[in-house]
Amino acid sequence: MKTVLRVDNIETAYGRSQVIFGISLDIKEGETATLLGRNGVGKTTTLRSILGLTPVKRGEVHFCDQRIDAMATDRIARLGIAIVPEGRLIFPESDCAGKPGRLRQQPQQNQGSMDAGPRVRTVPATAGTR
Numbered sequence: 124m125k126t127v128l129r130v131d132n133i134e135t136a137y138g139r140s141q142v143i144f145g146i147s148l149d150i151k152e153g154e155t156a157t158l159l160g161r162n163g164v165g166k167t168t169t170l171r172s173i174l175g176l177t178p179v180k181r182g183e184v185h186f187c188d189q190r191i192d193a194m195a196t197d198r199i200a201r202l203g204i205a206i207v208p209e210g211r212l213i214f215p216e217s218d219c220a221g222k223p224g225r226l227r228q229q230p231q232q233n234q235g236s237m238d239a240g241p242r243v244r245t246v247p248a249t250a251g252t253r
């Protein structure tokens with residue numbers, strides 16, 4: 124089966140603090156791979172390395188036979204690699220109750236698709252965390 128994602132002996136550091144010491148992966152078409160390990164062992168950093176968010180210091184990353192470890196993250200994302208960020212840090216100023224209300228004031232821009240009606244309006248106004 125064809126290899127879709129190949130990570131070859133990568134090393135990654137946050138500044139002078141190296142946290143990835145030679146990880147290799149070979150993920151084939153149709154496979155689902157899971158990265159397991161205790162807290163702080165480097166699972167997220169491995170994903171960040173693949174996406175170029177924390178670029179690798181050494182080693183190579185290939186996606187569909189294209190070398191991507193020197194690419195900018197936006198280009199890597201356009202190839203079809205995505206990450207779902209952990210934590211609740213995406214929209215810390217947003218809350219569930221306020222947003223649909225604001226969007227409903229601009230129906231021409233949102234074509235009514237965000238007018239989710241009373242079900243959304245009943246969600247408590249819980250702000251995100253930092």
Ligand SMILES: Nc1ncnc2c1ncn2[C@@H]1O[C@H](COP(=O)(O)OP(=O)(O)OP(=O)(O)O)[C@@H](O)[C@H]1O
Pocket residue numbers: 137140142160161162163164165166167168169
């Ligand atoms: N922005 C950062 N700056 C410096 N060190 C960091 C940074 N992010 C993570 N680290 C360190 O890198 C190491 C690996 O962290 P990482 O978040 O990749 O682990 P993880 O396996 O995803 O952990 P968890 O299971 O808690 O999600 C840890 O020692 C962590 O403290």
Ligand SMILES: [Mg+2]
Pocket residue numbers: 166167168209
């Ligand atoms: Mg993590």
